Amino acid sequence: MNARDEARTDAILHELLAAPRRKPDEAFVLRIERLALAERLLRSARRAALRRFGVELAALASLAAAFLSIRRLAASDSGDAILSSAPAIGALMLLFVWLCVATRTEILPRGR
Numbered sequence: 001m002n003a004r005d006e007a008r009t010d011a012i013l014h015e016l017l018a019a020p021r022r023k024p025d026e027a028f029v030l031r032i033e034r035l036a037l038a039e040r041l042l043r044s045a046r047r048a049a050l051r052r053f054g055v056e057l058a059a060l061a062s063l064a065a066a067f068l069s070i071r072r073l074a075a076s077d078s079g080d081a082i083l084s085s086a087p088a089i090g091a092l093m094l095l096f097v098w099l100c101v102a103t104r105t106e107i108l109p110r111g112r
Contacts, residue, residue: 056102063098067091 071088 059098063091063095067095 067088070091073087
């Protein structure tokens with residue numbers, strides 16, 4: 001091989017092995033950026049929902065414990081079945097009001 005053939009072979013190899021000359025795919029980049037943003041927002045919303053669920057679960061457990069203790073204390077104080085369940089029924093109504101207040105944001109549309 002002479003120098004001219006080597007130069008031509010080098011030029012061919014350089015052209016074949018070079019990175020393709022094309023524009024970056026802007027639509028793909030935008031789609032991936034939007035997906036990453038949606039993932040971050042979803043992760044944040046999921047974290048907030050789990051935190052809220054934990055708080056509501058703890059509140060519900062404390063209300064259930066209060067309901068059971070009121071029921072036991074009322075049952076041991078009097079022999080009348082109707083009056084002994086009155087504090088427990090009152091606690092149950094309080095639980096219902098709390099549930100209505102806690103879920104009103106999901107029921108009512110925003111802006112009202």
